[in-house]
Amino acid sequence: xxxxxxxxxxxxxxxxxxxxxxxxxxxxxxxxxxxxxxxxxxxxxxxxxxxxxxxxxxxxxxxxxxxxxxxxxxxxxxxxxxxxxxxxxxxxxxxxxxxxxxxxxxxxxxxxxxxxxxxxxxxxxxxxxxxxxxxxxxxxxxxxxxxxxxxxxxxxxxxxxxxxxxxxxxxxxxxxxxxxxxxxxxxxxxxxxxxxxxxxxxxxxxxxxxxxxxxxxxxxxxxxxxxxxxxxxxxxxxxxxxxxxxxxxxxxxxxxxxxxxxxxxxxxxxxxxxxxxxxxxxxxxxxxxxxxxxxxxxxxxxxxxxxxxxxxxxxxxxxxxxxxxxxxxxxxxxxxxxxxxxxxxxxxxxxxxxxxxxxxxxxxxxxxxxxxxxxxxxxxxxxxxxxxxxxxxxxxxxxxxxxxxxxxxxxxxxxxxxxxxxxxxxxxxxxxxxxxxxxxxxxxxxxxxxxxxxxxxxxxxxxxxxxxxxxxxxxxxxxxxxxxxxxxxxxxxxxxxxxxxxxxxxxxxxxxxxxxxxxxxxxxxxxxxxxxxxxxxxxxxxxxxxxxxxxxxxxxxxxxxxxxxxxxxxxxxxxxxxxxxxxxxxxxxxxxxxxxxxxxxxxxxxxxxxxxxxxxxxxxxxxx
Amino acid sequence: xxxxxxxxxxxxxxxxxxxxxxxxxxxxxxxxxxxxxxxxxxxxxxxxxxxxxxxxxxxxxxxxxxxxxxxxxxxxxxxxxxxxxxxxxxxxxxxxxxxxxxxxxxxxxxxxxxxxxxxxxxxxxxxxxxxxxxxxxxxxxxxxxxxxxxxxxxxxxxxxxxxxxxxxxxxxxxxxxxxxxxxxxxxxxx
Numbered sequence: 001x002x003x004x005x006x007x008x009x010x011x012x013x014x015x016x017x018x019x020x021x022x023x024x025x026x027x028x029x030x031x032x033x034x035x036x037x038x039x040x041x042x043x044x045x046x047x048x049x050x051x052x053x054x055x056x057x058x059x060x061x062x063x064x065x066x067x068x069x070x071x072x073x074x075x076x077x078x079x080x081x082x083x084x085x086x087x088x089x090x091x092x093x094x095x096x097x098x099x100x101x102x103x104x105x106x107x108x109x110x111x112x113x114x115x116x117x118x119x120x121x122x123x124x125x126x127x128x129x130x131x132x133x134x135x136x137x138x139x140x141x142x143x144x145x146x147x148x149x150x151x152x153x154x155x156x157x158x159x160x161x162x163x164x165x166x167x168x169x170x171x172x173x174x175x176x177x178x179x180x181x182x183x184x185x186x187x188x189x190x191x192x193x194x195x196x197x198x199x200x201x202x203x204x205x206x207x208x209x210x211x212x213x214x215x216x217x218x219x220x221x222x223x224x225x226x227x228x229x230x231x232x233x234x235x236x237x238x239x240x241x242x243x244x245x246x247x248x249x250x251x252x253x254x255x256x257x258x259x260x261x262x263x264x265x266x267x268x269x270x271x272x273x274x275x276x277x278x279x280x281x282x283x284x285x286x287x288x289x290x291x292x293x294x295x296x297x298x299x300x301x302x303x304x305x306x307x308x309x310x311x312x313x314x315x316x317x318x319x320x321x322x323x324x325x326x327x328x329x330x331x332x333x334x335x336x337x338x339x340x341x342x343x344x345x346x347x348x349x350x351x352x353x354x355x356x357x358x359x360x361x362x363x364x365x366x367x368x369x370x371x372x373x374x375x376x377x378x379x380x381x382x383x384x385x386x387x388x389x390x391x392x393x394x395x396x397x398x399x400x401x402x403x404x405x406x407x408x409x410x411x412x413x414x415x416x417x418x419x420x421x422x423x424x425x426x427x428x429x430x431x432x433x434x435x436x437x438x439x440x441x442x443x444x445x446x447x448x449x450x451x452x453x454x455x456x457x458x459x460x461x462x463x464x465x466x467x468x469x470x471x472x473x474x475x476x477x478x479x480x481x482x483x484x485x486x487x488x489x490x491x492x493x494x495x496x497x498x499x500x501x502x503x504x505x506x507x508x509x510x511x512x513x514x515x516x517x518x519x520x521x522x523x524x525x526x527x528x529x530x531x532x533x534x535x536x537x538x539x540x541x542x543x544x545x546x547x548x549x550x551x552x553x554x555x556x557x558x559x560x561x562x563x564x565x566x567x568x569x570x571x572x573x574x575x576x577x578x579x580x581x582x583x584x585x586x587x588x589x590x591x592x593x594x595x596x597x598x599x600x601x602x603x604x605x606x607x608x609x610x611x612x613x614x615x616x617x618x619x620x621x622x623x624x
Numbered sequence: 625x626x627x628x629x630x631x632x633x634x635x636x637x638x639x640x641x642x643x644x645x646x647x648x649x650x651x652x653x654x655x656x657x658x659x660x661x662x663x664x665x666x667x668x669x670x671x672x673x674x675x676x677x678x679x680x681x682x683x684x685x686x687x688x689x690x691x692x693x694x695x696x697x698x699x700x701x702x703x704x705x706x707x708x709x710x711x712x713x714x715x716x717x718x719x720x721x722x723x724x725x726x727x728x729x730x731x732x733x734x735x736x737x738x739x740x741x742x743x744x745x746x747x748x749x750x751x752x753x754x755x756x757x758x759x760x761x762x763x764x765x766x767x768x769x770x771x772x773x774x775x776x777x778x779x780x781x782x783x784x785x786x787x788x789x790x791x792x793x794x795x796x797x798x799x800x801x802x803x804x805x806x807x808x809x810x811x812x813x814x
Contacts, residue, residue, distance in 0.1 A: 153639040226646040234639040260646055264654035268661065275752060280742030283665070283752075299670045299745050304661055311657065 015563060015574050016586075018609045023587025024238050028150055047163075049155035050581040054162050055141035056473055059466070061162075061169060062133020063547060069124035072117045074540050079109045081533025083515055097181070111514045112201050115184035118512070119202070120176065122187030123210070125455065127217055128172070130320040132165045134462045135259075136220075138323055139228045139252040141469060145572035146246050148237025148589055150582045153230040157223045164220035168213045175209035183210035186512075188309055191284035191302045195276040198290060207277070211270050218263045218270075225263075228256035237571075239591035243347075243620040244608070246570050246595040247340060250347050251326025254354040255319050261358070262315035269308030276300070306368055310361035317454045318357040321421075322350060324461020325392060328414045331464045332396055334568045335411040336403030337604065339596035339619060342395040349388030356385045366434040367441045375434040382432035389425055393418060404599075409483025410468035416491045417460035423495075424453025427502065442512065445505025448498045456494045463490075463546070470550075471565055475578045476557030482549045486542060493539030500528045569607045570595050594620030644792050648799045651760060655753070655803060659810050662749045666814060672744035676812055677733035680754075683726035684808055687761075690719030691801040694768075698794050702787065706780045713775055717768045720761065720797070727758050753807055761800050767793045 048054060075094070078087060088107030091098040097113035100106070140158070144151050152158045175182040184202030185193030189210065197204040232253045236245075245253075272283040276297075284305045285297035333340040340346060362370050362378040396418050405411065427449040430436050440446060463486075470478045504525050509516070516522040516529075564573035571591070575583050589609045596619055597606035612618060665671075697712035731751065734740075739747035771793050774786065 153643055157643075222647070222650055226643050226650070229646050230639050230643040234637070234642055260650045261653050264650045265657040268654050268657040271756060272658075272661070272752060275741075275748065281745070281748040281752075282742070283661075283745055283748060301665060301668060304665055307664065308657060308661060 015607070015609070018607075019574065019584065019587055019589045022590050022592065022609065022611065023584075024590050025587045026150070028582055028588075047159060049151070049159045051140045051144050051151050051155065051158060052473070052579065052581075052583075054158055055137050057162050058132055058136035058140060058165070059473075061166065062129050062137060063550065065124050065128040065169065066133065066543075067547065069121050069129055070540055070543060072121045072124075074537055075109070076114055076117045076121070077533040077536045079114055079514070081530045083517065112184055113181055114514045115186075115200075116181045116202050116206070119184050119186055120172075120182050123172070123183075123214075126187060126316065126320070127214065128165075128169060130455070130458045130462070131221065131316070132217070134458060134465075135252065135255055135319060135323045136162070136165065136224060137462075138248070138327060138465050138469070139224065139256065141473065142248050142572060143228055143231050143252055144235070145472070145575065145583060146249050146570050146595075147232060147235060147240055148571050148591060149231055149235035150584075150588070152227045153235060154227055158227050161220050161224035161227065164216050164223065168216035168220060171209050171213035171216065175206050175213070178205050178209070180204055181206055183207045188306075188313065189273070190309070191273065191276065191300075191305050192288055195273055195284050195305075196288070196290070196295075197277060211274060215267065215270060218267050221259045221263050225256040225259040228252055229260065232256075237588050237590055241591075241620070243344070244591055244594045244618070246326075247329040247343070247346055247350075248323075248326040250350050251322045251329075254350050255322045258315040258319050258322070258354055258357060262312040262319075265308055266312035269305055269312075272308070273305065303365070303368055303370070306365050307361070310364045311358075313364060314361040315354075315357045317450075318353055320458045321454050321461075322353065324417060324458045324465075325350070327461050327465040327468070328396065328417045329399075330570070331410050331414040331468045332399050333596055333598065334468070334566050335406045335408065335414070336400050337406075337567075337598050338399055338403045339598050339600075340395065341398035341401075342391070343594070343596060343620060345391050346395055349391045352388040353385060356381055356388070360385065363432055363434075363437075366437045372434065379432060379434050383429065385432075386425070386429060389421075393422055393425075408467070409478070409480055409487055410464045412484065412487040413460045413464035413467065416487060417457050417464060419491070420452050420457040420460055420494070424449055424451075424457060428453060439508075440505065442510055443505035444501040444509050444511055447511050448501035448505060451501075452494070452498050456490075456498070460490075463487075466550070468566075469572075470553065470557075471560040471577075472572055474554050474557070475560050476553055477560065477565075478553040478557055479549050482545055486546045486549070489542030489545070490539060493535055493542060496535035497532050497539060500532055504528055564607070567605045569597055569605055571608055574607065574609055593618050596620075638788050640788060641792060641795065644795055648796070651799075652803070654756070655807065658749070658753050658756070659807070662753070662810075662814065665745055665749070670744070672739070672746045674737060674739050674747070676750075676808070677730050677737065679726055679730045679733055680808055683723050683730060684805055686719050686723045686726055687801045687804055690716045690723060691798050693719060694794055694797055698790055701782065701790060704782050710775050713768075713771060716797075717765070717772060720765050720768055724758055724761060724765070727754060727761075730754070750811060753811070757800065757804055757807060760803070764793075764797050764800050767796060 043049075045053065048057075075090065078085075086106045087098055087109055088100055088105065090109075091100065091107060094109075094113070097110045098107045099110055101108070140152075143149075172182075180201045182202055183189070183194070183206040184200055185207070189207070193199045193203055194207050194211075197207070232245075232249060272281070275281040276283050276285055280296075282297040282300040284302050285295065285300040286302075288295045288297060329340055329346060360378055360382045362374065363382045366375055366378075400415070427445065431440055431446060431449055467478055467483055470476070505511075507525075509522055509525055516525060560577050563575075563577060566573070571589055574589050576585060591608045592611040593606065593608055595608055597608075598604070600606055600619075601616070693712045694716035697709050697716055700708040700712060731754070734747065734750065739750070741748060741751045771790060774789070
């Protein structure tokens, strides 16, 4: 099996010799002989400053939220797929949100709670799972390990980054149990639903906690992002030039920059929103009547909030997808036993995507009353994103071409990612056109598009990363067979859920509706909706396989016996199997070549710590 | 905390100072978004025009004086002139607190002019922007208090670590100083 491949030039002794010979002595252990960082249980496992522990904290919190977020989608899918079935059996879980008809005994989901579920599903998956759980986990785990640093630039701020996320989690979790319910105005929190506490049941305390939670979350992202950028730019080991960095690092680096520059804008939006809520200002409110009574707010503009929100919101989807792209690039190259195709083109396309992500935000607002001439600008730049995206897809596929592919779970998910990214990316070209968007906006076509291209695809990237780097995190492997079942169940399930939505969406079925019952024209979508719900339930249970596999393998998984089980070139596989705080027991390894020397000059792979031979060109920068 | 700082550093800039610059970029984006929201909202009309209270100019002067005092305090610190370092640090810190007092006075003056927080958005923006800026100055004052604790609580010694700490406080302080001048100019000329 792939994972047991012997590590020809990477045998333990040889790695140690190379580090000893070429490594850099930073006298780390002169200062840390007694390792003050491991003084007790609390500072080792709870308030840890070790990036590897913090990565695991992010991941496990992310898994917790993924179960809740996905579970919510199952409940609202039940309402959509089986509106005539009684949901009384959910009453023990949902309490008053299941309304029982006393005559028939029929239980129905309260409409306001349906909206709360959809809102929370979006918020949780976008921010807590695919931002914190994905970028938080792997940026933390891999940046110091792959650039050859002892830890982040500021381990303490890094610890705070996790604990602010934890605080955000606690507040959001608490809001789920409010008697008025959590916030229900959509994950985008558009005013006036978010700005007027009296607008709906979730707009009061639910929204207050939502915004508080997200402010903590913004702080978490900023502390993390500042650390990631600083670490990548300042703490790379000797020889690790920018053009020798693995694509994972490039992706995390650009992601962190996007976060640093876009999350503050969201914060500004929240600041003005909170002032509207609590202090009577009118930034986003104007001429509103509630229950026949005119409010005093005059002169605000809800569109202004949308601009502020989407200035974050669009880079946010790249904050989600770029780390997944980085992980997939690395996994593909390692398990295809080939250098990544077009390394520099990959780097430039990451940069191009990062840059373009800042100038396309209004494509989320084509139908919000944006001037059509301004829309033209956003259409053009939106469609241009297809270029670097296509470059990446081409390079991934070309990396696979004639590769000596190991189809393990990590690799399957990486390939699945490409499939999802293509399927979802193509529908993005439809939606990016403001004219076509007139028909498509707010339909299930949009739901299908973004779930496939950034929801499922990012999850696939994350799964590829978890299966691949699980040994690095826990010194054990996840079960491969269950992993493969997980993959096939997920890819078939995900397409079964979202593929049909393209058709219902094209036919005009609107998203966000609690019920289709009032619309004769949508009645015939009942069967499709039922099918989607069944697929969603099955796919959800397949994910539980992953959860069981994950936690079982932490303690009972097959032990990692060689330091570099996949025969990978990058630095994280040169540490001891269970690395302490500081990562390398002695010197820090130095880097002699780029990260993708696979199948070179008859050698299966050449780790980055192996010096270039005479006359040998460096793949990253040497021969250009 | 020295875990990574004792690392192999080929670069000239200290990682913590670089991290501070990144943080400043982030803060700048926050204010940039607020000022662009201001521009967009301004263009939409129904905008109350009023002159900024003069006390805001005084506060800008106070802030600049504070920055200069702290700058020289740092220079004297590097020259191991303990007396001047401590004196200018105290003066700079007091001016920092005075800045907040003058800002508060500014909000009172706005109120007296009939420009209310919950009135026309043109006024609300001034309160929101200057308030958020004051919150960042407050953060700066917290670091100045730390600097004072170091200055008077520890034995006087010029070490690299203390230099970096002081320099970071100084950079942040200059940053919020320049930020206020930018914001004030913005609000006057818009």
